Amino acid sequence: MPTSTRPCPGWPSEWVVVAIRIQREVGGNLAEVVATNVEAMREREALRRHVRALSAEGRLSAYILVGLPPLVIVLMLVIRRPYMLPLFTTAVGLFLLILAGVLVTLGGLWMWRLIKVEV
Helix, strand or coil: CCCHHCCEECCCCCHHHHHHHHHHHCCHHHCCCHHHHHHHHHHHHHHHHHHHHHHHHHHHHHHHHHHHHHHHHHHHHHHCCCHHHHHCCCHHHHHHHHHHHHHHHHHHHHHHHCCCCCC
């Protein structure tokens, strides 16, 4: 594979290479081909930023919902330690902690998949 056709991370160089090869075979205005490719790349980047902005609320909600349970546990341990000790000292409490950890992890992964939009 020629060096010029190796994909660069985050830049659709393959589009430009293919467009230039087609233009070379067919003929025409190279400046117009490059300008069209640049415009398409700019529109794609603008769309990516727009989708990222629209999904910001979902990302923030996911961070809060995943981070809130551990924060509440730590705060309760600091404020009312005797109230929380059975959660860490009994078999039922440990089972519930593990179950809560698994469910929070699964919920976080599910929310991350919902938020992630490919453009």
